[in-house]
Amino acid sequence: MAEHREDRSDSSQSEDEWAARRAALSTKLAEHSAERAKLAEGAPRGRGGMQGMAEGLKLASEFAAGIIVGGGIGFGIDRLAGSAPFGLIVFLMLGFAAGIRNVLRTVGPSTTPKTPSESAGAEEPRRPS
Amino acid sequence: MATNPTDPIHQFAISRLVPIEIGGLDFSFTNSTLFMVLTVGVAAAFLYYSTRGRGLVPSKLQSITELTYEFTANMLRDSAGTAGMKFFPFVFSIFTFVLVANLLGMIPFFFTVTSHIIVTFALAMTVISVVVGYGIAKHGLSWFKVFIPSGVPGAILPFVVLIEVISFLSRPVSLSVRLFANMLAGHITLKVFAGFVVTLSSLGAVGVIGAILPLLMTVAITALEFLVAFLQAYVFAVLTCMYLNDAVHPHH
Numbered sequence: 001m002a003e004h005r006e007d008r009s010d011s012s013q014s015e016d017e018w019a020a021r022r023a024a025l026s027t028k029l030a031e032h033s034a035e036r037a038k039l040a041e042g043a044p045r046g047r048g049g050m051q052g053m054a055e056g057l058k059l060a061s062e063f064a065a066g067i068i069v070g071g072g073i074g075f076g077i078d079r080l081a082g083s084a085p086f087g088l089i090v091f092l093m094l095g096f097a098a099g100i101r102n103v104l105r106t107v108g109p110s111t112t113p114k115t116p117s118e119s120a121g122a123e124e125p126r127r128p129s
Numbered sequence: 130m131a132t133n134p135t136d137p138i139h140q141f142a143i144s145r146l147v148p149i150e151i152g153g154l155d156f157s158f159t160n161s162t163l164f165m166v167l168t169v170g171v172a173a174a175f176l177y178y179s180t181r182g183r184g185l186v187p188s189k190l191q192s193i194t195e196l197t198y199e200f201t202a203n204m205l206r207d208s209a210g211t212a213g214m215k216f217f218p219f220v221f222s223i224f225t226f227v228l229v230a231n232l233l234g235m236i237p238f239f240f241t242v243t244s245h246i247i248v249t250f251a252l253a254m255t256v257i258s259v260v261v262g263y264g265i266a267k268h269g270l271s272w273f274k275v276f277i278p279s280g281v282p283g284a285i286l287p288f289v290v291l292i293e294v295i296s297f298l299s300r301p302v303s304l305s306v307r308l309f310a311n312m313l314a315g316h317i318t319l320k321v322f323a324g325f326v327v328t329l330s331s332l333g334a335v336g337v338i339g340a341i342l343p344l345l346m347t348v349a350i351t352a353l354e355f356l357v358a359f360l361q362a363y364v365f366a367v368l369t370c371m372y373l374n375d376a377v378h379p380h381h
Contacts, residue, residue, distance in 0.1 A: 058307060058364055065303030070295050091295075094288070098295035102303070
C-alpha cells in the first residue's frame with residue numbers, strides 16, 4: 001500500500017513538486033539579492049536579530065554621556081574664562097539636548113528629510129505608531 | 130585588605146609583574162598587560178587552529194569561526210553598507226578582542242581587562258580616531274557637514290551644530306563607560322553574592338542553610354554574566370559599525 005503510493009508520487013507528483021521547489025527557491029534568491037543590493041547602497045539602519053536588545057542597553061548610557069560631556073565642556077570653559085557658573089549652566093543644557101539627540105538618533109524618527117523613494121521604503125512601518 | 134578573601138574590589142587590583150621604567154614613565158608589564166597578551170594569543174590561536182583544515186564542510190571549531198566571521202560581516206554590512214567592508218579587519222579585531230577579554234574574565238582568578246576604564250577608553254578613542262581620520266582623509270573638510278543636519282533654519286543652526294558636536298564627543302564616553310561599567314558591576318555583584326556564601330556558612334548549620342539562596346543567585350548571575358560578556362562585545366562592535374558609517378557616508 002505504502003509502496004504503491006510512493007511510486008505514484010514519484011512519477012506524477014515529483015515533477016510538480018520540483019517545479020514548485022524551483023520556483024520557491026528562485027523567489028527566495030531574488031528576495032535575498034534584492035536585500036543585498038539595498039544594503040549595498042548603504043542603508044543606515046538595519047534591523048538585525050539582536051539589534052533590539054543592544055539598543056535597549058545602549059540608550060541610557062548615551063543619554064548620560066551627552067550630559068556628562070556637556071557639563072565637562074561647560075566646567076572647562078568656566079575654568080578657563082572665569083565665567084562661572086554660566087558656562088556650566090548653558091553647556092549642561094546643551095549636553096542635555098545632545099543626550100536627547102543621541103537617544104532620538106537611535107529610536108526616534110529621522111530628522112533629516114529623505115528622498116521620496118527612501119522614505120517610502122524605510123519609514124513606512126513606523127508611521128502608524 | 131588583601132587578606133580578606135571576600136573583598137569584592139581586590140580582583141581589579143593591578144600589580145607589576147616586570148617593572149619597566151623608560152624616561153620616568155611607567156611601562157611596567159602588569160597583570161593587565163599579561164591578560165591582554167593572553168587575550169590576543171587565545172583569539173589568534175583559536176582562529177588559526179580552527180581554520181587549519183579549511184574543509185568545505187566545516188568541522189565544529191571551523192563553523193564557530195565561520196559563524197563569527199559571518200556575524201561580524203553582516204553586522205558591518207547592515208550598518209555601513211558594502212563600502213564599509215574595508216573596515217572589516219578592524220571591526221573583527223575589536224569584536225574578538227572585547228569578546229575574548231570578557232570571556233577570559235569569567236574564568237575564576239583571571240583578570241578582566243575590560244573592567245578598567247582606561248582600556249575601554251583607549252579602544253573607544255581608537256574607533257573615534259579612525260572615524261575622524263578616515264572621514265577627513267576621504268571627504269576632506271566637507272566631512273564636517275556631518276555636524277550640520279539639512280533642513281534646519283539658519284537662526285537655530287549654531288545651537289544645533291553645537292548640540293551635534295557635543296553629541297559626537299559623547300560617543301567615546303558612552304562607548305567606554307558602558308563596557309567598563311557592565312564588566313565592573315557584574316564582577317562585583319558576583320563576588321558579593323559569592324562572599325555571602327562564605328560568610329554565612331562560617332556561622333554553623335543555620336548559616337549553611339541560609340547560604341543556599343546566595344549560592345543559587347551566584348549560579349544565576351554567572352549565567353547572566355556570560356550573556357552580558359557576549360552582549361557588550363556585540364554592542365561595542367555594532368556601535369563601531371554605526372560610527373564608521375558616519376565616516377563612509379557622512380551625508381545621511
